[in-house]
Amino acid sequence: VIGIFTPDVEGKNSSQVSAVMSSNQEIPEWFVMNVYAFNIHKAEEALKGKNGLPYFIPKKYALRTYFGKTKRELVPLISNMVFVYATYKQVQSFQYPFSFIGFATTLRDGRRTPLVVPKWQMESFIKVVSHNDEDLIYYKPDEIELQKGEYIRIIGGKLDGVKGQLVRIKGKRAKQLVVTIPGILSVATVCVEPEYIQRLSKEEFIQEDQ
Numbered sequence: 607v608i609g610i611f612t613p614d615v616e617g618k619n620s621s622q623v624s625a626v627m628s629s630n631q632e633i634p635e636w637f638v639m640n641v642y643a644f645n646i647h648k649a650e651e652a653l654k655g656k657n658g659l660p661y662f663i664p665k666k667y668a669l670r671t672y673f674g675k676t677k678r679e680l681v682p683l684i685s686n687m688v689f690v691y692a693t694y695k696q697v698q699s700f701q702y703p704f705s706f707i708g709f710a711t712t713l714r715d716g717r718r719t720p721l722v723v724p725k726w727q728m729e730s731f732i733k734v735v736s737h738n739d740e741d742l743i744y745y746k747p748d749e750i751e752l753q754k755g756e757y758i759r760i761i762g763g764k765l766d767g768v769k770g771q772l773v774r775i776k777g778k779r780a781k782q783l784v785v786t787i788p789g790i791l792s793v794a795t796v797c798v799e800p801e802y803i804q805r806l807s808k809e810e811f812i813q814e815d816q
Contacts, residue, residue, distance in 0.1 A: 631693055631694040631695055632693055633693060634692050634693050634696075635691070635692075635693070635694070635723075635725070636662075636689050636690070636691050636725060636728040637689070637691075637694070637697050637709065637710075637720055637721070637722055638689060638709075638710040638720070638721040638722065638723065638790070639689070639690050639697070639701065639707055639708065639709060639710060640686060640687060640707070640708050640709070640710045641685075641687060641688055641706060642705075642706045643706055645706040645707075646663065646682045646685050646686065646688065648704075649704070649706065649707050650663055650688070652700075652704060652707070653688070659690050659691065659692045659696060659697065659700055661688055661689060661690045661691065662688070662689045662691075662728070662732055663682050664682070664683040664684060664731075664791070665683055666680070666681065666742075667679070667680060667681075668680075683735075684791065687710070688707075689728065691728075694720065697709070709721075723787055724812075725814060726769060726813075726814050727786075727787065727788075729767075730769045730770060731785050731786075731787055731793070733765060733767070734765060734768060734783075734785045734793055734795060735793055737764065741795070742793055742794070742795060743794045744791060744792070744793050745784075745792040745793075746791075746792075747788070747789050747790065747792065749792075750773060750775065750784065750792050750794075752773060752784065752786060752792070754773065754774070755771030755772055755773035755781075755784060756772040756781075756805060757769075757771055757806040757807065757808055757810070758771065758783070758798075758805055758806060759803075759806055759811075760783070760802050760803065760804075761802055761803070761804050762801075762802050763799075763802050765795070765798075765802075768783075769785075769806070770783045770785040770786070771786070772798075772803070773794070775794060780797045781797070782795060782797065783795045783798045
């Protein structure tokens with residue numbers, strides 16, 4: 607089961623996004639970018655191009671039918687959002703010619719500021735989602751009770767280094783590993799074997815790994 611939704615980046619959930627853009631605009635960060643008018647494929651082509659930037663578009667497998675033939679292919683999980691890794695000035699320069707790409711923003715201290723995702727959080731999210739595992743389940747921010755989860759790091763295996771939370775999800779017998787982009791999207795994997803789990807304090811969990 608895949609839960610697709612339109613992220614509430616400017617509404618009640620925006621305060622859950624845990625990072626504020628650095629005051630040093632020369633530091634590369636993971637910016638959340640809106641893609642308008644269903645132009646996600648154009649946005650990806652532009653990011654792949656000569657003047658493109660490092661980016662990530664979460665994808666999932668889906669069945670698509672063309673001229674009566676059905677095939678399985680990777681498609682964007684969120685049709686109106688892309689994550690771009692660069693400095694603010696680089697992203698601003700890149701997106702300027704494209705009317706269909708813009709900064710996702712939130713209101714902080716009465717001012718609009720671009721949404722960014724902490725590097726460690728994005729790395730864990732990318733590692734989990736990039737497996738394109740059909741067992742992955744995606745949730746809206748309000749569909750899962752993260753406050754009840756234990757903070758952990760995975761040691762060893764294909765998800766080595768991933769930080770997430772062990773959460774009991776309705777309908778599942780055992781706790782699941784959940785990796786989250788706060789206020790935007792959560793992804794739950796299958797159960798993790800106990801020998802791969804290192805429990806963390808909240809302070810250790812949010813600390814940027816060296």
